[in-house]
Amino acid sequence: MPLTHADLEAIWLTIQLASLTTVLLLILGTPVAWWLARTRSRLKGPVGAVVALPLVLPPTVIGFYLLVVTGPNGYVGHLTQEMGWGVLPFTFAGLVVGSVLYSMPFVVQPLQNAFEAIGNRPLEAAATLRASPWDCFFSVVLPLARPGVVTAATLGFAHTVGEFGVVLMIGGNIPGKTRVVSVQIFDHVEAMEYVQAHWLAGGMVIFSFFVLLLLYSSRRTRTAYG
C-alpha cells in the first residue's frame, strides 16, 4: 500500500472540506450572483470587486486577515467565543470558512454569467404565465442556468481541493482535523519522502485533469444544444 493511514486521512478530510464548501458556496453564492446579475445599484461594482479579490490576492493575505479577525482578539473571535463556539483558527470549521471565502469567485462568477445570459425576457414571459418571482427562479432561471451551476460547483470543488496557503494559515497542520492533501504533500516533501509525495501529487494532477476535461467537454455539447 503506497498510501499511509495519514495520507488516506488527508484525502478523506479534503473530500469532506471540498464537498461542504461547495454546498455552502452554492447556497451563499447563488443569491450574491443573482443580485450582481440583476442589480442596477451603484454597489454592483464594489461588491463584484470584493467577491473577485481572492483571484488576485496571495492566499497568505486572506489567511492572515482571517486569523486576525477570527482569532481570540478579533471581532468575529469575540462573537464566536461569546456564543460558546471557541475560536475558528486551527479547526475544521475555520477551514471551511476560509475555503468558502477563498473559492467564492469561482462559484459566483460562472453563476453570474449564466444568470446574465438568460436576460429579462424569460422572466417576463414567466410572469405573464402567472409564475411568481420565486416560482420563476426555480422553474425557469435555474434550469436555464444549469450549465453555469455545474461549472460553478465543479470549479468550487476543484479549487478548494487545490488550495494550500489559506489552509495552512488558518487551519495549521493538525492530522485528521485540518491536514488536507496539499498540506500532507508539503509535509512529505519537507521530510524528503518523495515517493509518498509523488503518489499524492500525481493523484492531484490526474484528479484535476479529469475534472476539467469533464467540465470542458460537457460545456461543448451544451453549446451545441443551446
Next chain:
Amino acid sequence: MAENRVPIGFPTKRPENAMAHGATAVSAGIHASFLVAQGGFTLDLDLDLPGRGVTAIFGHSGSGKTTLLRCLAGLAQPKTGRLCVNGEIWLDTANGVFMPTHKRPLGYVFQEASLFRHLTVTGNLRYGLNRVTPASRRVELSQAAELLGISHLLQRMPAGLSGGERQRVAIARALLTSPRLLLLDEPLASLDQKRKLEILPYLERLHDELDIPVLYVSHAPEEVARLADYLVLLDNGRAVASGPIADTLASLDLPIAMTDDASVVIQGIVASYDRTYEILTLHLPGGHASLRVVHAFLPAGKRMRIIVRARDVSLASSAQEQSSVLNVLPATVIEIAAAANPSQVMVRLDVEGTPLLSRITRYSHDHLQLGIGKRVWAQVKAVSLLT
C-alpha cells in the same frame, strides 16, 4: 382559411360612450391612463377600450405601442396611472395599487416567441396552464393546440421549430392561462411574409372564437385592417385617435391615410352568387349599394369583411356604360386632402352611407373639377375579401 366562421363584427354599443362621463370602475371594457417618462420619451395616454373584440394599437416604431402594452401587463410601471380591466383595478398609483404581472389574468405574446428553451412544446404549454386554478381554466391543451395547428409539434423542443411555429406555440401558451385580456405585441413582426400568411388565419380564428378583449400592436396597416374592430392610433406617446375601425381608417386627417396601404374596411353581407361567372355580390351596410367580386361560392347572408384600398379606387364624372371594371358606384365627395405624394390627392367618398377612400392624381382632381359635395362615379378596381 376557416370557412364556417361567424365574425363578431363591431361592438354594437361603444363602451367609451358608456364610460365617458363620471365613469366608475364597474363598467365593462378597459380604462387605461398612463404617464410614463423614460429618458426623452413620454407616454401620456387616457384610453377607453372595448371589453371585447380586437383593438389594434397602431403607430410607427417609437410611438409608444410596446410601452403601452408593457404598462397594461405590469412589466413596466408608470409614474402615475390607473388601469381598470372589466371592473377590476390593476393599477391605481393614486391609491398605491399595483398588481404584479403574475397576478394579472392576462396573456402576453412578445415579438419574438420567447418560449422556454429548456421545455418541450408541451412543457411550454403546460407552464401557464398548471399555474391557473382548474376552476378558472376555460381552454384545454388539446383545444389550444388544435386551434393553432400545433398538435403535431407537442413533443418537440422549441429550438427545432420554425419562427411561425414558435409564435403559434407562444400564442397557444398565452391562451392556456385562460386570460381575460390578451396582449399581442407585433406577433408577426419578426416573421417573413410567408410565415405571416401562415399565422394570420389563426389570429382571425382567435378573433372569432374568443370572447375576450385582444389588444394587437402593429405597424402594418394590412394586419390592422384584417383583424381589428377598434383602432387606437399612437403618435409620439399620445393617442391621436381611437374609435371603431370603419370610422378611423377612413379619416383623412389621420396619419394612417397617408400610407401607401390607405384603405377602408367594410362589413358586407353576401347577397347572391353567379355560378356562370363565379361572381359574388355583396350588399354594403346602410344602403342599396353592392360590390361584386370574383370569388368561390359563399352562402347568402354570410357576413364578410371587405378591404378596399384607396389606390384601387378611381373616379369618373359619368358612369361609363362599357367598362371592364366590375364595380362602378355612385358616390359623393365628402373631403379632399393632400396625399403623401404631392402629385396625388386623397378623396373621401360616401357611397350610400359607406365611406370609401380614393387616391387620384392632382391632375385628375383638377380635370374632374372635384369639390366637396360633388357627385361622382367611383370605379373600384379591386377589393380584398376576408372570410
